[in-house]
Amino acid sequence: xxxxxxxxxxxxxxxxxxxxxxxxxxxxxxxxxxxxxxxxxxxxxxxxxxxxxxxxxxxxxxxxxxxxxxxxxxxxxxxxxxxxxxxxxxxxxxxxxxxxxxxxxxxxxxxxxxxxxxxxxxxxxxxxxxxxxxxxxxxxxxxxxxxxxxxxxxxxxxxxxxxxxxxxxxxxxxxxxxxxxxxxxxxxxxxxxxxxxxxxxxxxxxxxxxxxxxxxxxxxxxxxxxxxxxxxxxxxxxxxxxxxxxx
Amino acid sequence: xxxxxxxxxxxxxxxxxxxxxxxxxxxxxxxxxxxxxxxxxxxxxxxxxxxxxxxxxxxxxxxxxxxxxxxxxxxxxxxxxxxxxxxxxxxxxxxxxxxxxxxxxxxxxxxxxxxxxxxxxxxxxxxxxxxxxxxxxxxxxxxxxxxxxxxxxxxxxxxxxxxxxxxxxxxxxxxxxxxxxxxxxxxxxxxxxxxxxxxxxxxxxxxxxxxxxxxxxxxxxxxxxxxxxxxxxxxxxxxxxxxxxxxxxxxxxxxxxxxxxxxxxxxxxxxxxxxxxxxxxxxxxxxxxxxxxxxxxxxxxxxxxxxxxxxxxxxxxxx
Numbered sequence: 082x083x084x085x086x087x088x089x090x091x092x093x094x095x096x097x098x099x100x101x102x103x104x105x106x107x108x109x110x111x112x113x114x115x116x117x118x119x120x121x122x123x124x125x126x127x128x129x130x131x132x133x134x135x136x137x138x139x140x141x142x143x144x145x146x147x148x149x150x151x152x153x154x155x156x157x158x159x160x161x162x163x164x165x166x167x168x169x170x171x172x173x174x175x176x177x178x179x180x181x182x183x184x185x186x187x188x189x190x191x192x193x194x195x196x197x198x199x200x201x202x203x204x205x206x207x208x209x210x211x212x213x214x215x216x217x218x219x220x221x222x223x224x225x226x227x228x229x230x231x232x233x234x235x236x237x238x239x240x241x242x243x244x245x246x247x248x249x250x251x252x253x254x255x256x257x258x259x260x261x262x263x264x265x266x267x268x269x270x271x272x273x274x275x276x277x278x279x280x281x282x283x284x285x286x287x288x289x290x291x292x293x294x295x296x297x298x299x300x301x302x303x304x305x306x307x308x309x310x311x312x313x314x315x316x317x318x319x320x321x322x323x324x325x326x327x328x
Numbered sequence: 329x330x331x332x333x334x335x336x337x338x339x340x341x342x343x344x345x346x347x348x349x350x351x352x353x354x355x356x357x358x359x360x361x362x363x364x365x366x367x368x369x370x371x372x373x374x375x376x377x378x379x380x381x382x383x384x385x386x387x388x389x390x391x392x393x394x395x396x397x398x399x400x401x402x403x404x405x406x407x408x409x410x411x412x413x414x415x416x417x418x419x420x421x422x423x424x425x426x427x428x429x430x431x432x433x434x435x436x437x438x439x440x441x442x443x444x445x446x447x448x449x450x451x452x453x454x455x456x457x458x459x460x461x462x463x464x465x466x467x468x469x470x471x472x473x474x475x476x477x478x479x480x481x482x483x484x485x486x487x488x489x490x491x492x493x494x495x496x497x498x499x500x501x502x503x504x505x506x507x508x509x510x511x512x513x514x515x516x517x518x519x520x521x522x523x524x525x526x527x528x529x530x531x532x533x534x535x536x537x538x539x540x541x542x543x544x545x546x547x548x549x550x551x552x553x554x555x556x557x558x559x560x561x562x563x564x565x566x567x568x569x570x571x572x573x574x575x576x577x578x579x580x581x582x583x584x585x586x587x588x589x590x591x592x593x594x595x596x597x598x599x600x601x602x603x604x605x606x607x608x609x610x611x612x613x614x615x616x617x618x619x620x621x622x623x624x625x626x627x628x629x630x631x632x633x634x635x636x637x638x639x640x641x642x643x644x645x646x647x
Contacts (some may be wrong), residue, residue: 129521131517131520131521150525151520151521152520152523152524152525152526153525155521155522155523156523160521160522160523161521163518163521167515167517167518167521168515168518169511169514169515169518170514170515171514172511172514176507180507180508180511180519180522181522181523183504183507183508184522184523184524185523188504189504189505189507189508189524189529190504190505190532191503191504191505192499192500192503192505192506193499193500193503194503194504195499195502195503196502196503196504196506196507197502199504238518238521238522239521239522241522242522242523
């Protein structure tokens with residue numbers, strides 16, 4: 082579904098991703114793990130189109146999207162969420178989601194007709210509200226939500242664009258165990274309809290959710306395999322998993 | 329709604345009262361305030377709603393003023409041609425300037441819009457055929473079915489245009505487009521990430537504002553029957569910005585309130601001498617900006633949402 086061929090990106094002299102090749106298969110939850118600074122978020126930026134690659138190719142459903150603008154990638158079904166929560170803080174929860182629905186439903190170069198009259202937008206936004214478990218907060222201003230709720234909305238914004246492939250950048254960042262559990266349940270619910278590339282530090286979550294895992298170290302993908310094989314891979318253990326699995 | 333109808337009623341009756349009191353100056357002054365209100369409202373669309381800090385809005389006011397005036401000078405005295413032409417050329421200018429400057433952000437955007445406006449300032453300065461730095465005096469105001477030479481007729485035309493502008497902004501900001509523009513102001517990266525072509529929306533917003541500013545410029549030149557390059561000077565851009573900040577950034581009535589306050593204040597300071605102040609500072613009336621500056625300081629410190637924000641807060645507290 083998604084194929085990266087030798088994607089490189091450097092910031093000045095710092096190589097963030099070094100000729101990364103990776104394949105995400107249709108329908109899978111593909112986890113991307115690696116120590117801090119390995120280049121995971123940069124890679125999400127490159128795939129989503131927020132960053133331009135220095136070299137290599139990105140193919141989405143066999144189409145070369147390397148030079149495609151971010152908003153066009155979203156329209157063709159490739160959406161992302163952010164590691165650092167990025168929502169419309171002054172909008173209500175429902176308005177946040179309705180905006181994302183609006184982005185993909187027709188042109189928004191409409192200057193006169195009031196938005197409130199577009200009930201279809203808000204109905205669809207409401208259904209996503211249910212999916213991410215924020216029905217009761219629908220009229221709350223996003224900035225007033227608890228951290229875990231903001232994280233759920235963050236993922237909801239990506240889902241509201243009806244992606245075929247969603248890039249979740251550390252959805253569980255800063256979450257307590259209860260919130261993490263709910264996020265895992267959410268991902269388990271959505272995986273039926275959407276392919277997931279999951280960047281995550283929470284190893285419990287990764288090994289529970291992932292069909293396959295890629296390990297990134299120093300800007301390179303050093304291994305891609307099933308969770309069992311990744312767990313057993315000596316190189317991976319040395320580079321990254323070591324202490325956590327030993328504990 | 330009630331308040332708006334009341335406001336409209338007062339505005340409609342105002343020139344009749346002034347006519348009866350033989351105070352035609354104030355009808356003309358009110359027209360001027362309303363023209364600035366239109367210009368400031370258009371800037372508020374970019375600055376307040378769109379979050380694009382344009383420091384070159386006078387370029388579009390000036391373009392409209394010059395296009396309108398040049399047409400009158402060349403014998404095209406119908407406002408039905410002159411004003412739409414002013415709108416069209418200003419929109420085109422905004423499209424070109426916007427397409428280039430909206431690729432930058434923050435301080436760079438402020439600087440590049442300022443630079444474009446100053447370029448145009450020097451351009452009209454050098455247009456010797458149309459007065460150069462001395463400006464262009466018009467023999468008459470353009471006509472719009474009726475003759476607009478009279479202050480009362482002109483007042484009503486400006487009032488109608490201002491009312492339409494406010495209503496247009498009101499509808500615009502409740503439309504799909506308006507929602508996207510506000511979303512971009514709130515979080516540009518995320519707006520792009522949910523699938524909006526952010527650049528196109530910002531440019532459209534910039535062009536709409538430029539077009540409205542162009543109309544205000546044409547009205548301004550018609551009103552004074554005179555235009556000079558200072559209408560494009562950066563001080564003019566700053567004045568419009570001050571109006572928006574005084575009135576209320578991103579508030580429907582911000583431009584109107586700001587224009588009324590700033591011009592009203594200037595008028596008060598320069599035309600109504602205060603004896604005790606004049607005795608200690610004889611020239612103070614020539615420095616009206618000092619008074620404006622103090623009010624500005626008070627607003628920024630105590631009412632960062634401008635006067636419109638202050639009024640909204642009071643209404644809220646009463647409810």
